[in-house]
Amino acid sequence: MLTKIDKFEFWPILIPDFALLNMSGLHAPMTPRIITKCTLADGAEGYGEIPCNTGIIRVMGTLLTQLVGLGVEEALGRLDWVVAESKRLAAEFALADERGSASFDRGVTNHTRAGIQMALASAFAMHKGLPLCDLLGGENGRKRSEVKFNTYLFYLAATDGSGLGYSYLKPRAPKGEFEKMRTETVLDAGAVVRFAQAALAERMPGVGLVKWKLGVLDPEAELECMIALARALGPGVQVVPDPNAAWDVPTAIGVIQRLKEAIGDQLPYFEDPVAGLDAMAEVHRATGVPLATNMWAPNFEAHEEAARKGAIQITLGGDCHYIGGSDEAVRLSAWCATSGMGFGQHSNTHLAISNAHTVHMGAAAAVHEWPFDSHYWPWQVDYDPTVKRNMAMERGGVCRVPEEPGLGIDVAMDGVLTLHEEYLKCNRNGRAYQNRDDGPPAEVVYGGWMRPQTRAKKWFMAGVR
Numbered sequence: 001m002l003t004k005i006d007k008f009e010f011w012p013i014l015i016p017d018f019a020l021l022n023m024s025g026l027h028a029p030m031t032p033r034i035i036t037k038c039t040l041a042d043g044a045e046g047y048g049e050i051p052c053n054t055g056i057i058r059v060m061g062t063l064l065t066q067l068v069g070l071g072v073e074e075a076l077g078r079l080d081w082v083v084a085e086s087k088r089l090a091a092e093f094a095l096a097d098e099r100g101s102a103s104f105d106r107g108v109t110n111h112t113r114a115g116i117q118m119a120l121a122s123a124f125a126m127h128k129g130l131p132l133c134d135l136l137g138g139e140n141g142r143k144r145s146e147v148k149f150n151t152y153l154f155y156l157a158a159t160d161g162s163g164l165g166y167s168y169l170k171p172r173a174p175k176g177e178f179e180k181m182r183t184e185t186v187l188d189a190g191a192v193v194r195f196a197q198a199a200l201a202e203r204m205p206g207v208g209l210v211k212w213k214l215g216v217l218d219p220e221a222e223l224e225c226m227i228a229l230a231r232a233l234g235p236g237v238q239v240v241p242d243p244n245a246a247w248d249v250p251t252a253i254g255v256i257q258r259l260k261e262a263i264g265d266q267l268p269y270f271e272d273p274v275a276g277l278d279a280m281a282e283v284h285r286a287t288g289v290p291l292a293t294n295m296w297a298p299n300f301e302a303h304e305e306a307a308r309k310g311a312i313q314i315t316l317g318g319d320c321h322y323i324g325g326s327d328e329a330v331r332l333s334a335w336c337a338t339s340g341m342g343f344g345q346h347s348n349t350h351l352a353i354s355n356a357h358t359v360h361m362g363a364a365a366a367v368h369e370w371p372f373d374s375h376y377w378p379w380q381v382d383y384d385p386t387v388k389r390n391m392a393m394e395r396g397g398v399c400r401v402p403e404e405p406g407l408g409i410d411v412a413m414d415g416v417l418t419l420h421e422e423y424l425k426c427n428r429n430g431r432a433y434q435n436r437d438d439g440p441p442a443e444v445v446y447g448g449w450m451r452p453q454t455r456a457k458k459w460f461m462a463g464v465r
């Protein structure tokens with residue numbers, strides 16, 4: 001019975017984060033994640049990494065004990081039970097299990113399933129001596145040998161003197177303009193252009209698509225930034241803006257039409273301009289610009305509805321964490337291949353284990369026409385103690401798909417435990433980064449800032465009085 005699950009463990013951790021702005025507020029200097037680990041009786045180990053909230057911790061703790069002792073294949077066959085139990089427990093514990101409406105996903109069930117599936121599948125791949133993507137890809141294994149990422153950039157807040165503790169990220173001797181600017185203010189067109197140029201020159205050379213998070217400044221100012229960015233980068237680089245549904249329909253139609261007129265094909269698609277599938281369909285009909293989402297299609301049913309309504313032309317639901325696991329992301333890619341919807345993947349602040357699962361998912365996916373989002377390469381990779389042997393990013397944002405069994409990276413458990421200690425210490429000391437919440441740091445740095453729910457206009461600076 002070599003394939004039995006011997007141990008199934010998980011650790012909430014805190015990972016370093018920069019002062020990124022979005023319509024929900026400002027990233028805190030640390031973000032909670034969860035690392036899961038499955039150990040089989042033959043010693044094979046598999047890992048998962050997911051967003052963290054206190055709801056997931058409660059549900060995960062209850063479910064993992066019930067999987068220990070099962071065969072790994074049997075456990076993989078019980079993922080529907082994981083979903084049903086997670087929903088039941090979320091209701092019993094009165095947890096929000098909230099999807100879609102925030103700029104980030106506060107779901108419990110989707111993330112719990114993902115954390116369990118990732119650890120089980122990578123342990124099983126290890127046991128079989130197969131790279132994970134060959135297991136995920138089914139009969140013919142992987143579909144490709146490289147997975148591509150875009151460059152994912154944000155406006156940055158001035159945090160010096162805020163007392164929030166971002167200063168530990170300031171390098172004493174920055175290796176270039178990108179590292180220097182990463183801890184400075186980026187809030188106008190000039191800084192946006194300089195920061196993106198530095199990212200492409202120094203960090204991700206040869207990448208042909210820059211995603212920029214909007215929903216921060218007045219939409220007119222953001223339009224000016226996006227036009228300046230596209231003009232400065234030139235026709236070889238596309239620009240994808242994402243205001244996380246901060247705008248109403250008339251604003252979105254006006255901004256997108258003018259952006260399209262100004263930059264033409266440099267705008268391949270626009271992400272989540274407005275809230276809800278009906279509004280997305282209206283914006284698409286009026287502008288003709290393809291729209292992408294990571295907010296309004298959290299499951300397969302919503303994808304079908306989105307396709308019927310003409311609301312979404314590209315899904316970013318290929319995110320393993322968001323759709324409930326890398327197996328589900330691969331299944332979504334197959335649905336995209338037949339339905340004609342474009343397939344992409346969305347990302348949140350994360351470390352190497354999440355990155356590795358994304359690369360394997362991308363290698364196994366039926367289609368991979370759009371480069372994936374990743375917070376990792378511009379932001380976290382330099383501050384990641386959870387990995388001893390990592391994947392590398394090559395020119396053009398390319399990650400080569402590993403040939404080794406399992407994930408093809410070496411996880412550093414001492415680093416995981418250090419970050420777990422940080423989680424325990426911060427929460428003991430009352431800093432309480434237990435759930436990601438971009439509101440409180442925004443309130444400290446921009447006094448008078450209000451949560452989007454309590455103000456008429458949802459972009460960030462509209463809340464600064």
Ligand code: GKR
Nearest residue numbers: 022103104294346347348349
């Ligand atoms: O990290 O601030 C952020 C992003 O806004 C993230 O939370 C979103 O989920 O990256 C995401 C997006 O594309 O909407």
Ligand code: MG
Nearest residue numbers: 242271272294
């Ligand atoms: Mg988005």
